[in-house]
Amino acid sequence: MTEARLITLVKTLTPLQALHRVAVLNEWLYSQTITFNRTTWEPKPSPKSKLFAWYFLSFLVIVMLANNYYIVLGELMSPRKDPDLSVVMYVILLICFTAYMVSTTVFFSYYCYSDELCFVLSNVCKFEGILEKSTNIVGIFLHLMITPIIVTPLAVFYNPLPKHGPVIVWFRTVTFMPFRLKVFIRILVFGSSFMHAIVLIFGYGINAFIVFLFILRRLEGLTNVAIVAMGYMLIKMTCIVPNALIFLDIMGIATIICYIQLVFALMGNIESKSADFLKALELRGDSSCRRREVKSCKHLQAWAGSYFVMRKTTRVKIFELMVVRRRNKCPGLNEQVLLSDPPEKATLRSVTTPTLGEEAGLRVTSSACLCGRSVGLGLSPHPLI
Incomplete structure (x- = not known):
């Protein structure tokens, strides 16, 4: 029974199913800018009234990006280095800075071009026959991209790193708060912002990859049609154009x-x-x-x-x-x-x-x-x- 379920699950690892599953997962966390109809899988922009959490977390991501930029720029410009920042802290800052910067770019892309993205994704859903309906390497890869959306926020929440993190500089001079409260606030701020950054990056990555795959399949079809048409023209014009002239043109x-x-x-x-x-x-x-x-x-x-x-x-x-x-x-x-x-x-x-x-x-x-x-x-x- 377990093997049969596993085989059935493996057969559903298609690119289109990856798009559906990441949409379900992201909408389960909080409302996204693009909502899919669960029956027809038709994408449409979400109402602004339902996007309070999305906008708040996006604002938090921008604040964290500015914070990391301030820390990195201060360390580069200052002749005296901060003794509290170790090598592990520098690595964490670099990873967080990259993630926040990419997710901020994705946020502005969603904010400015949500209608265009819905239009393209709706065309992909209409021509879903172009995408493979069986399991392939692309589908498995896209499903693996869903894993960081689940694993990374859990790792941040359950492993708070009391001595490391981009928010540690906020509470170094705060003495009236107990240590556990400061750790809880750090986990809440850093974990929520990093979770939203991962959701933005990998969710947008799967959507963009699906669109790119759709365009690639359409271009492959047009290429095959062009090859057939050119072959037909070549056969038809064989008796009209002399071979010597064709050879001279090719050589020239x-x-x-x-x-x-x-x-x-x-x-x-x-x-x-x-x-x-x-x-x-x-x-x-x-x-x-x-x-x-x-x-x-x-x-x-x-x-x-x-x-x-x-x-x-x-x-x-x-x-x-x-x-x-x-x-x-x-x-x-x-x-x-x-x-x-x-x-x-x-x-x-x-x-x-x-x-x-x-x-x-x-x-x-x-x-x-x-x-x-x-x-x-x-x-x-x-x-x-």
Whole structure:
């Protein structure tokens, strides 16, 4: 009987069941910003009147984040360290600071985008056939993410750590309270805030993972449809387009891509290599006159004509410009992109497209100089002679 129940339980470890179970658990603790209908599992924003506990605990999380930030910043800026803060205390502060910071971000995401999240989750529930209805690794992983929501608050409540904790600095100078009362208040404040932080982090993590998995499944379906459509078009156009033309197109595209990937990468290393070379010359210990000569030298740069300097990011820029140029191409006009140094500051200018004869007469010019000059690679329009 026990084995049968265990097998039945394992079969329910699906991604969608993980979403349902974390919703039930969080709503059992206190009302959340998103409420699920237990029959249709349709998400909807919760009324503001039911979210008093949620807002209060979120405010407590923000207060704890500010407290941890104050302690960490004070320890970093002060020349005298606090003797009450040990290595264990620093580790606890680091963990709590990270948890409170992430949970504060999740709080603002829920507060600002609860309607959008409900819309996306409702679409996921409508297309639940896309998600696997059988147990898989993703479902087991999502169910394991529910475990910290239960275990972590219990560990904080049942193991108060009287000498450690981010709230210990609040009661160091308080003498009128008994020790047990101070420990109880610390457990109540720290445990409640940390429990809410864990609920926010892992609850939002499961929801976001489900949405990401839903998008991934939809994209996989679209990819399969695109592959089938392209295969059908390829079969239909086999008798229309000559094989020689297809081969030439493939070779031309491959040559352009390989040229951009290889040559532009080599040109992008010129500046860094020249900088290393000049640094090596400075470390040789030559005379002061020689050192001044070396300092007067500038780094070598590979220029694409007068347009832009070739760097390691130029390949991405070139591919982007190829796509934009192809998409926005129109008769009589063309886009000439001038990339200044640095290449991120780009300006776009429309000029008249050269004629066919001018395009055929483009010739490549190059020049190279050392110490203060640049290596130039460019295109200048000249008719063929």
